[in-house]
Amino acid sequence: MQLRDLGERETIRRLTAALHDSAxxxxxxxxxxxxxxxxxxxxxxxxxxxxxEGRHYLSEWMTQAExxxxxxxVNLSDLAAMxxxxxxxxxxxxxxxxxxxxxxxxxxxxxxxxxxxDGAALxxxxxxxxxxxxxxxxxxxxxxxxxxxxxxxxxRPGDLLxxxxxxxxxxxxxxxxxELGERARATDLAPVxxxxxxxxxxxxxxxxxxxxxxxxxxxxxxxxxxxxxxxxAMSGVGAEVDVAAxxxxxALEHAARALSLSxxxxxxxxxxxxxxxxxxxxxxxxxxxxxxxxxxxxxxxxGRITDAPGLLFEVGRGERRPLAAExxxxxxxxxx
Amino acid sequence: MQLRDLGERETIRRLTAALHDSAxxxxxxxxxxxxxxxxxxxxxxxxxxxxxEGRHYLSEWMTQAExxxxxxxVNLSDLAAMxxxxxxxxxxxxxxxxxxxxxxxxxxxxxxxxxxxDGAALxxxxxxxxxxxxxxxxxxxxxxxxxxxxxxxxxRPGDLLxxxxxxxxxxxxxxxxxELGERARATDLAPVxxxxxxxxxxxxxxxxxxxxxxxxxxxxxxxxxxxxxxxxAMSGVGAEVDVAAxxxxxALEHAARALSLSxxxxxxxxxxxxxxxxxxxxxxxxxxxxxxxxxxxxxxxxGRITDAPGLLFEVGRGERRPLAAExxxxxxxxxx
Numbered sequence: 001m002q003l004r005d006l007g008e009r010e011t012i013r014r015l016t017a018a019l020h021d022s023a024x025x026x027x028x029x030x031x032x033x034x035x036x037x038x039x040x041x042x043x044x045x046x047x048x049x050x051x052x053e054g055r056h057y058l059s060e061w062m063t064q065a066e067x068x069x070x071x072x073x074v075n076l077s078d079l080a081a082m083x084x085x086x087x088x089x090x091x092x093x094x095x096x097x098x099x100x101x102x103x104x105x106x107x108x109x110x111x112x113x114x115x116x117x118d119g120a121a122l123x124x125x126x127x128x129x130x131x132x133x134x135x136x137x138x139x140x141x142x143x144x145x146x147x148x149x150x151x152x153x154x155x156r157p158g159d160l161l162x163x164x165x166x167x168x169x170x171x172x173x174x175x176x177x178x179e180l181g182e183r184a185r186a187t188d189l190a191p192v193x194x195x196x197x198x199x200x201x202x203x204x205x206x207x208x209x210x211x212x213x214x215x216x217x218x219x220x221x222x223x224x225x226x227x228x229x230x231x232x233a234m235s236g237v238g239a240e241v242d243v244a245a246x247x248x249x250x251a252l253e254h255a256a257r258a259l260s261l262s263x264x265x266x267x268x269x270x271x272x273x274x275x276x277x278x279x280x281x282x283x284x285x286x287x288x289x290x291x292x293x294x295x296x297x298x299x300x301x302x303g304r305i306t307d308a309p310g311l312l313f314e315v316g317r318g319e320r321r322p323l324a325a326e327x328x329x330x331x332x333x334x335x336x
Numbered sequence: 337m338q339l340r341d342l343g344e345r346e347t348i349r350r351l352t353a354a355l356h357d358s359a360x361x362x363x364x365x366x367x368x369x370x371x372x373x374x375x376x377x378x379x380x381x382x383x384x385x386x387x388x389e390g391r392h393y394l395s396e397w398m399t400q401a402e403x404x405x406x407x408x409x410v411n412l413s414d415l416a417a418m419x420x421x422x423x424x425x426x427x428x429x430x431x432x433x434x435x436x437x438x439x440x441x442x443x444x445x446x447x448x449x450x451x452x453x454d455g456a457a458l459x460x461x462x463x464x465x466x467x468x469x470x471x472x473x474x475x476x477x478x479x480x481x482x483x484x485x486x487x488x489x490x491x492r493p494g495d496l497l498x499x500x501x502x503x504x505x506x507x508x509x510x511x512x513x514x515e516l517g518e519r520a521r522a523t524d525l526a527p528v529x530x531x532x533x534x535x536x537x538x539x540x541x542x543x544x545x546x547x548x549x550x551x552x553x554x555x556x557x558x559x560x561x562x563x564x565x566x567x568x569a570m571s572g573v574g575a576e577v578d579v580a581a582x583x584x585x586x587a588l589e590h591a592a593r594a595l596s597l598s599x600x601x602x603x604x605x606x607x608x609x610x611x612x613x614x615x616x617x618x619x620x621x622x623x624x625x626x627x628x629x630x631x632x633x634x635x636x637x638x639g640r641i642t643d644a645p646g647l648l649f650e651v652g653r654g655e656r657r658p659l660a661a662e663x664x665x666x667x668x669x670x671x672x
Contacts (some may be wrong), residue, residue, distance in 0.1 A: 026379055026483075026485070027418075027485060027487055030488075030570070031488050031489075031570075032383065032413075032414040032415075032488070032553070032554060033381045033382055033383035033414045033415060033417070033418045033420065033478075034381070034383070035379050035380070035381050035418065035480070035485045036379060036380040037380070037482075038380050040376060042374075043362055043371050043372060043373055043374070044371070044372040044374050044380065044424075044477075045369045045371050045372070046369055046372065046424065046426055046459065046475075047368065047369035047370070047426070047460060048426040048428050048460060048461060048475060049428075049462050050428050050464060050473075052430070052464050052466065055464065055465075077368075078368040078369045079368075079369055081369070082363075082368055082369045082371065084369065088380075090382055090384040090475055092384050092385075092386050092473045092475075094386075094388070094471065123382065124382060124383060124384060125384060126384050126385050126386055128386060128471075129391075130469070131468070131469075132467070132468035132469070135464075135471070137384075137386075137428045137462070139382075139384060139426055139475035141380075141382065141477070144371070146373075147362075149362070149371045151363055151367050152366075152367050152368070153367075217368070218368060219368055234366070234367075
C-alpha cells in the first residue's frame with residue numbers, strides 16, 4: 001500500500017508499533033519526545049549523518065534493508081571513532097508518497113537490526129513527504145566512560161598509525177558501479193562492491209580497543225589521506241605512511257585494473273570506507289593487534305606520527321614523497 | 337560568497353567556528369561526534385523535527401534568522417511538552433550550492449540565539465548539497481529530573497484542560513498568507529501573522545509548571561482538537577471543551593472574517609501553534625495560573641477531562657455537540 005493511501009498518522013503509527021522496548025527507555029516513540037536513562041558515570045556522545053538518494057546511495061544497487069543498514073553504519077562509525085557504545089537513535093524520513101509502506105518498513109527493519117547488533121534502539125523520529133530525492137537523517141546517541149572518548153586531537157609524535165579493514169574499497173566500489181554498470185558484478189570485484197554496499201561496523205572493535213593505548217581516532221569517511229590530514233591537523237602533528245605496510249588486497253588490485261587507476265589512487269583517494277584510522281601508543285601495538293584478532297577485524301599498522309605539523313609523506317620502496325588528499329567536495333569547491 | 341565557491345569543508349569550518357563553548361560540552365563540533373556531560377539524576381529527553389522549504393516555511397515571508405528561530409521553536413516545543421530543559425542540538429542541513437554563506441550563517445545565528453534563550457547549544461551537525469527544496473533537520477536533547485517528564489498518557493477524568501497562547505492563530509496566519517498574499521500584512525492581522533512567523537517558546541513556562549500539578553501534556557502542532565484527540569487516546573479518556581472559556585481573541589476574529597471562516601474553524605482546526613495543551617489537577621489550578629502569570633504567558637482553562645474514552649464534546653452556549661479533528665495530512669490520506 002502506498003503512503004499516500006495510508007496517510008501520515010497511520011504510517012507513523014505502524015512504523016512505531018514495530019519498534020521494541022528497551023531497558024534504558026522510559027518513554028519511547030509516540031509522545032512529544034523520548035525519555036532515556038543515561039548510565040551514571042558516562043558521558044553522552046552524539047552524531048548525525050544522513051543519506052540522500054542518488055548521492056549517498058543508489059536505489060537500484062541496494063535493497064531497502066541495505067539502505068537502512070547503511071544509514072546505521074555511517075552513524076555507528078562516528079561513535080566507533082569516539083570509542084562510544086551506541087544506545088539510542090532518532091530517524092528523520094523524507095519520503096515520496098508513492099512509495100509503499102512495505103518498502104519503508106523494510107528500510108526501517110534494516111536500520112533497526114543494524115543498530116541492535118551494536119546495542120542501540122530507535123526511539124523516535126519524524127516523517128515528511130518530499131517530491132524530489134528521498135533522504136534519511138539519523139541522529140545517534142551513545143555513551144562512553146567519562147573522560148575515555150577518543151578524539152582526533154590526541155595523536156603524539158612517535159605514535160603508530162593503524163587502520164582497520166581495506167581502505168579504498170568503498171570508493172572503488174562506487175566508481176566501478178558508475179563506470180562499468182552491470183559489469184561491476186564480476187566475481188573478483190565482489191569484496192570491493194560489498195565494502196561499498198554494506199560497510200562493517202567497527203563499534204565492538206573500538207570498544208575493545210578503548211583501553212589498548214589508542215591516542216586519537218577518526219573514521220575514514222572522506223578517504224584515507226583526507227582523513228589522515230584532518231587527524232594530523234587537529235593533533236598538530238604530521239605522518240608517514242609506509243606503502244609496503246598495507247596488507248595485500250587482490251580485490252582492490254582487480255578494481256584498479258578495471259578502472260585503469262593505480263592501487264594507491266584508490267587506497268588513498270576519496271572513499272567512504274567507514275573504517276577507523278587510529279594513532280596508537282607504540283608500547284601497546286601488541287595489545288591492539290590482539291584485540292583486533294579476537295574480533296576478526298583486519299588491523300594494519302601503516303605508518304607513524306611525526307612532529308612536522310600538517311606534513312604527510314609516503315615512505316617505503318626506497319623513496320619518500322609528499323602525500324596530498326584529493327578529497328571530494330559535493331559543493332564543487334576545492335576540498336582543501 | 338556562494339557555498340559552491342567556498343566548498344563543503346570550508347563552509348563547515350566557518351559554521352562551526354561561529355559556535356560558542358558550553359560548560360556541559362567536553363568535545364564540541366569538529367570531531368567525529370560531540371561529547372556531552374549529562375547532569376546526574378536526570379533523564380535525557382530527545383526529539384527531532386525538520387523544516388522543509390515550501391512546506392513548513394515560506395522563504396519570501398521570513399528572514400533567514402526567522403527560519404532558524406522557527407526550527408528551534410518546533411523542537412523546543414516538543415521538549416516543553418515533556419517539561420524538559422533543552423541542552424544540546426544537532427543540525428542537519430540540506431542546502432543549495434547557489435545559496436550564499438552569509439544567508440546560511442544568518443539562519444544558524446537565528447537558530448543558535450533561540451536555542452540559547454532556553455539554555456541549549458548547537459554541538460554538531462551535517463551538511464549536504466541538494467538541488468530541490470532545502471531542508472533543516474534538528475535533533476534536540478534536553479534533561480528532566482528523573483521520573484518528572486510529562487507524557488501524553490497521564491490525564492485523568494476530572495482534570496482540567498488548559499492551553500497556552502491563542503490556539504488557531506498560526507494556522508490562520510499561513511492561511512491568510514496563502515489566500516491574501518501581500519494583503520495579509522494588514523495591521524489588525526499582525527498578531528496572527530506573528531504567531532505563524534515567530535512562535536513563542538513555552539520552555540520556561542513548562543519548567544515552572546513542572547511541579548504545579550500537570551498530569552499530561554502535548555504540544556499543539558497539528559491543531560487544538562487534533563492534538564486533544566491524541567492526548568485523550570493515549571490517556572484513555574475523553575474531554576469537554578467549553579466554547580465560552582476561551583479568552584477573547586480579536587485578531588483571530590479579524591482573520592476569520594478575512595478568510596470567511598468561523599472563529600471555531602480556525603481555533604480548533606489544523607494549526608501548528610507550538611503552544612501547550614495540558615491536563616491539570618483541579619486542586620492545582622491556582623498554582624498553574626500564577627506560574628503562567630509570572631511568565632507573562634496566556635493560560636486558558638478551556639474544559640475538562642471526562643471518563644468517556646475518545647469522546648470529545650464542545651459545551652457552553654447551552655448546547656453539547658461532538659468535536660472532531662480536521663487534521664492535515666501531508667501524505668494525502670485521511671488524518672483519522
